[in-house]
Amino acid sequence: MKKVYSANNLMEAQIVLDLLEHAYIPARIFNQHAQGGVGDIPFTHAYPEVWIIRDEDYERSKCLVQTYEKTPATTGIIYCPACGEENPANFQLCWKCNAGLEIALYSGNTSK
Numbered sequence: 321m322k323k324v325y326s327a328n329n330l331m332e333a334q335i336v337l338d339l340l341e342h343a344y345i346p347a348r349i350f351n352q353h354a355q356g357g358v359g360d361i362p363f364t365h366a367y368p369e370v371w372i373i374r375d376e377d378y379e380r381s382k383c384l385v386q387t388y389e390k391t392p393a394t395t396g397i398i399y400c401p402a403c404g405e406e407n408p409a410n411f412q413l414c415w416k417c418n419a420g421l422e423i424a425l426y427s428g429n430t431s432k
């Protein structure tokens with residue numbers, strides 16, 4: 321188990337979780353109830369965290385997370401959720417690794 325992302329809110333954590341799952345990386349969200357009952361949660365664990373199950377997925381997961389974090393809200397260029405390569409926004413598949421790009425579009429449109 322490794323932590324790959326600390327989210328500001330549960331929605332961000334869920335988007336990252338979806339990205340990982342679409343890349344066939346098993347992952348879980350911890351502290352997902354922190355938004356509702358802060359009084360019950362130690363303050364050091366107040367933010368939702370995304371953890372991957374298999375340590376060997378760590379590098380790929382960090383790449384996905386970085387892609388999510390830098391995906392621009394504007395159209396024009398999107399980043400492949402699998403390999404991080406830049407692609408024209410109208411591409412359906414990454415030119416480099418053939419991964420589907422609709423996930424990158426999705427996160428870009430909803431995060432800003």
Ligand SMILES: [Zn+2]
Binds near residue numbers: 401402403414417419
């Ligand atoms: Zn790619």
